[in-house]
Amino acid sequence: MNNENSTGIQHLPAFRIATLAILIAVTTLFTYIIRIPVAPTRGYINFGDVSIFFTAMIFGPITALITGGTGTALADLISGYSQWAPFTFLAHGLQGLAIGLVIKAGRRISSGAGRRISSAGKDAAGPAQSPAQASAHNGGIHKPGIFTLLAAFLAGTVVMAGIYFLTGGLMVGFAAAAAEIPGNILQNVAGVLVGTPLALAVWKAYPPIRFYTW
Amino acid sequence: MISTAFRPGTSLLHRTDPRLKLLLLVLWTAAFIIPSPVAVILRYYLGVAVLITLTIGAKEIFPPLKSIWPILLLVILITPPFHIGGTEYFRITEWYRVTRAGIEEALTLVLRFSGITSAFFLFFRTTSIDQFILSLRWYGLPYNAALVITIAFRYIPSLIQLYGNIQDAHTLRRPPLERKRRYNPVRKFSHIFPGIVSVMIHSIKSIPTLSMALEIRGFGLSGQRTDYRPLPPLLSRLFQCGIALIVLFILVLLYFL
């Protein structure tokens, strides 16, 4: 059976530009618009971190770095908090990178030998792989194990809350910056708790996404 | 339409080269951040306020402050106990003491954050996103990165509208709430979740189409792309460069006066 699903378009420059642009816009949407109140008193969580976890899980650390940082920074620009934009870019960009690296490491550990076979086919532009091979090659989203998720959450939280604390401290003093830490932790909790099912749901509901990652 | 803070206009700053504005913004922010006595930070803040008054009108001093008043309040309340020194003015408990050092530090932080916020506000009020991205490119941002950001800006309003439609479509599919229940984040989440799955799928689906659109507009052809609306050579704006240098000089001077 000739399966030509893997056409290699994910390696085209135009495709990568398109992917980054769309994921950035999605992250901005999730940060700026999608939010749920968490307490009767005006407290909100925005879903920006959900988008970052999603991107890290499916598209990998570098993409999460670029789109997580830029997407949230653009949200700052359009919501009138431009003074935070450079720091947001750093905090969420490195958060995406950290989460992506942890998840990648987690997969490598849990799929040991299988990885070696499929990585050979990774750069070949030639005949397609079966979905099983493709899954493994694309970091197969067999659900990341609970320890991986926990580690990713910790990495993301430490990096994001840490950077916000350090840079925020420069702007408003470390006492006030420390007051933001619980909120930032909560954001990461939402990120992993919603982002993981989101990634799984999209992976199952839209199979072609497997061929969009690189 | 979603937009940044930019409003078209003809003020002095609107007509200033964005590369110079960006440089001044970065240096002014650095000036705010380096440790300095309150008096110096005050001067820096007043400098920004004067600039706002001269270019877009004094009443624009207040919007940036309004947007950050909760944090300013927090800073005023939470800083003094951590900076003890000099005359003590009052104390609430054994632990919460307000001293001269505490007040100075709180004031410093308030002025610093207000100053940085106001400076950024002024920059983005007088600089369109196109101009901002062009100046980043002049400073070294690669063309492809600038293209990604431009396209992202093009898609943000569409995605926002799309999400609205998706929410409507999902709402219509569900039975309405029978009665006003106590607010429950978990239920709210289960109402939102299908919508965010749909919007994510929809967005991912548009990636190959966007890629096609880029390719049929010639993206990927070899050769150095031309710029239709480039920034003029900086040297052609010698006068502005001169003014910028003078402003920088004043900034440095304010530190030492």
Added chain:
Amino acid sequence: MKPLLEISDLHFTYPQYTDTDITPEPLFRGLDLIIGPGEFRIVAGAPESGKTTLSRIVSGLVPRYTGGDFRGSVTIGGTDIAEAKPQELMPKVGVIFQNPDEQLLTTRVDSEIAFPLESLCLPRSEIAHRVQRELERFELSGMAERNPASLSGGEKKRLLCAVLAAVGPPLWVLDETLDEIDPRWQRRIIGHLREMKAAVLMLSSKYAPEVAGLPDRPYILAGGRIMTSSEKLTETAEREGLVLRQSPGTRVAAPAPNGHPLISVQDMEYSYRDNAGFKLAVEELELRAGEVLTLAGPNGCGKTTLAKLLCGLYRPSRGSIFLGPAPGPAGKPQPHLSTAPALSAASGTLRTSVAYIFQNPDYQIFLPTVREELAYGLKEHHVKSSEIERRVTEAARLFRLPPLDTAPPLMSYGSRKRLQAAVYWLLDRPVVILDEADSGLAIRDLLELIEAFRSGSRAILFITHSGAFARRFSDRIVLMRNGRITDEDAGVFFSEGTSYD
């Protein structure tokens, strides 16, 4: 004269996903087409006959992006497209997609026109000259700095024409482009194309032998081939559902409407938040059980807004919507629907009584299989699982859906539309609103959809801007313009196509 576009013995089949059991049918089975320089050729085809795929093949995007089984030869100006990348083909062929939003890349009209010229590395002065020229030609000069997303549908298409004209390829491929453009601009665009001596391949879902004075009859794309001979053309056009002219007496059999109003509007007004001048005002409108009412009008006249008011997404600023007859003189028949007659319906109740089927079927698709999508609404309404399974199977049969384990995003557009309809059919609401269901659906699918909903004394409101087939299934036709229902003769409106003041 050497032909400009030469397609010879084209065979193409989309690839099969190994996860599914759907074996795709071949789309093109030996298709031939020749277009000479400067020649204007219309090819009409039913939805899903392959028009969009053809346009993408000619521009080099398929099979590059899709894979699949591709045989035969396609050459443009001597270049074999199999050897060229889309960006290399750009100076030779320009394509305008059906959905203009898919092709807009920038945030300014003039940047949009300049973009491909920048790709060609033309000198700046040349780019500026061409941008200016096309802004004037397509009357976009006043909008040079505007965001393309803020333009109307027709203006966006003019912008896309301006972009192509700036590049000036010898072959233009228009995928349903002239639809939704008013007749004055249709003529002007065709005029400009002639001036530029461009060869044009225009793909359309309507077969009308005289279009803006063009002499040759359209070809027809059907059964994977292009038919050019004139004998069988009208027959095929009718069979494929392409004709504009209505043949009398081809109504799908339906019982006479029994007249119970299921939903009535009284003195309703609605003002748009963003658009201060525009107001929707409907004094009186009734939807009766068992009838199909077509609401037609040009784009922007308020049809979708009216639909959103009827289903409870918007609240009227004045007036009321009743589930049942509007209160009036005594003696009106008792309503079937609400227990309290003449009670103005709250939006929550409207939402449970009205099914609004969006034009885009993908807004609410989010589950991995057809079965789950169908069952979702029933679960939310607390139906028992044994009952759910029975109803789901019945719906799948009635709407001819693919096997229940199929992933919806892999289904064809027509199947997804039927899935969307099935989801709402299962929700069993008495009033059904179909928004622009005729675009993108083959005529047979559309008639089946309407038939499936018609049973059970439902009221159907069918919204369209081009009412080509409305007469075949409507009991009443109502026209809207500028937010108001007008008295115009529907017949005149439909024969002229959409026209703007």
